[in-house]
Amino acid sequence: MKQDLPEDFTRDAHDAPEDPRAALDALVAAQREAFLRDPFPSWDARARHLKALRDVLFSHRDALAEAMNADFGQRSKAEVALAEFVVLKQEIDAALRHGARWMKPRRRPVGKWLLPGRAKVVPQPLGVTGIVVPWNYPLLLAASPLVCALAAGNRVMIKMSELTPRTSALFEALIDKTFARDHVAVVNGDAAVGAAFSALPFDHLLFTGSTRVGHEVMRAAAANLTPVTLELGGKSPVIIGEAARLNYAVDSLLLGKTLNAGQTCIAPDYVLLPRGKEEAFIARARTRFAQLYPDFASNRDYTSIISARHFERLQRLADEAQASGAQLHALGTHDAATRRFAPVIVTNAGAQTTLMQEEIFGPLLPLVPYDTLDEALRYVNARPRPLSLYLYADDPRTVERVTRETVAGGMSVNETLMHIAAEGLPFGGVGASGMGAYHGYEGFVTFSKMKPVFTQARLNARGLIAPPYGKRFALLIKLMLKG
Known part of the structure; x- marks a missing residue:
């Protein structure tokens, strides 16, 4: 491992050049050349890379938490430990535990007419892969896909967010001290x-961010026919069943909506609940929020909104909804100077308001009453397919109906957010909320070419179906097509 970081690590970060594409092209070329020298790293080599990544990130936990805190203005250290480091450690540990098995060839059947030939699928590194990282979880959403790419044996380039400059610079410095740049390289700018990064000829590109930018990334990648995994967002619904435990549901939802101040792609975006239970929901939420964040104005467990622009956007969403007839039920105070934005429950928001049309990405939570489960399902299914769907119900029939009759990137029953932390579950969107998936084995597959390989036996019947085609061939075809 290289020497410790300098005190002012930002000075060693690679400044964005005037012509970013030229420097990026050179970096891709260097990584591709390095990959061709070592196109199939052994598991021992891959495991060393994963352990080195784990060691450097976890030995600088405090510095990374401080950098995130500075970027946000106030980022809960407890949340950083829980939502960034715990989930990341699980991802790395799972890859180290299972990776050697993941990379083994797997036998596949050939069908009776190709016997005694043999078939297998060989997981093969793709080559040079790209990762575009958002600002909301800058460590997890950089390092988690990096774990998958390294486990699969790839070279990796990572574009960090400019909205978290301190975290991005520190992450670049840490990666630079751990890996050669022709192996793993962080790009800031x-x-x-x-835009230049997304247009590079990667062998695979994983982007996490908004649906709007996802369109641009996919368009840029298409010029090179670069396959993409898009982790987007959208409006993730909550359905509270008619016989659900309401207090439990509210408590659970509040935990999911206040984590990172709602700046989470899978945060609940609106709640469908039985008509008439709105007041009980609001009362419970008010009581529970006061318990979770006492002395809210000075509470260090609640995270600030990332920037003044995003704070103003949330305020505009609330003001517009209120102007159109909605009622706002604030659970605490707002402070533009510190960008602390307490949750606001919104009732009677019009369907055409921006609040109900766009992903909120903050602590506003509209309530939408329904009369029957059929009505709630129609409401969800009339809208773009979400990244996540949350159901609170103990009735097995309700759980089965919602599971079968809705389409979402992922789903949690009687829980919020936690499906992303389940070690064996893939994570990804569907439709407008994204395409492809990663985490665990699915992440290994995403960053691999699962190459099909057929091996012909020395003694085989291939000659029986070769020209000239005659009676023997006709009889054989008849036999092969026989029911």
Whole structure:
């Protein structure tokens, strides 16, 4: 491992050049050349890379938490430990535990007419892969896909967010001290660098961010026919069943909505609940929020909104909804100076308001009453397919109906957010909320070419179906097509 970081690590970060594409092209070329020298790393080599990544990130836990805190203005250290480091450690540990098995070839049947030939699928590294990282969980959403890419044996380039400059610079410095740049390289810079990065001829590109930017990334990748995994967002619904435990549901939802101040792609975006239970929901939420965050104005467990622009956007969403007839039920205070935005429950928001049309990405939570489960399901299914769906119900029939009759990237029953932390579950969107998946084995597959290989036996019947085609061939075809 290289020497410790300098005190002012930002000075060693690679500044964005005037012509970002030229420097990025050179970096891709260097990584591709390095990959061709070692196109199939052994599991021992891959495990060393994963352990080195784990060691450098976890030995700088405090510095990374401080950098995130500085970028946000206030980022809960407890949340950083729980939502960034715990989930990341589980991802790395799972890859180290299972990776050797993941990379083994797997036998496949050939069908009776190709016997005694043999078939297998060989997981093969793709080559040079790209990862575009958002600002909301800058460590987890950089390192988690990196774990998958390294376990699969790839070279990796990572574009960090310019909205978290301290975290991005520190992450670059840590990666630079651990890996050669022709193996893993972090790129920092503004939107122009991001656009140039997305247009590079990667062997796979994973993007996490908004649906709007996802369109641009996919368009740029299409020029090179680069396959993409898009982790987007959208409006993740909550359905509270008619016989659900309401207090439990509210408590659970509040935990999911307040984590990172709602700045989470899978945060609950609106709640469908039985008509008439709105007041009980609001009362329970008010009581529970006060218990979770006492002395809210000075509470260090609640995270600030990332920027003044995003704070103002949330305020506009609330003001517009209120102007159109909605009622706002604030659970605490707002402070533009510190960008602390307490949750606001919204009732009677019009369907055409921006609040009900766009992903909120913050602590506003509209309530939408329904009369029957059929009505709630129609409401969800009339909208773009969400990244996540949350159901609170103990009735097996309700759980089965919602599971079968809705389509979402992922689903949790009687829980919020936790499906992303389940070691064996893939994570990804569907439709407008994304495509492809990663985490665990699915992440290994995403960053691999699962190459099919057929091996012909020395003694085989291939000659029986070769020209010239005659009676023997006709009889054989008849036999092969026989029911």
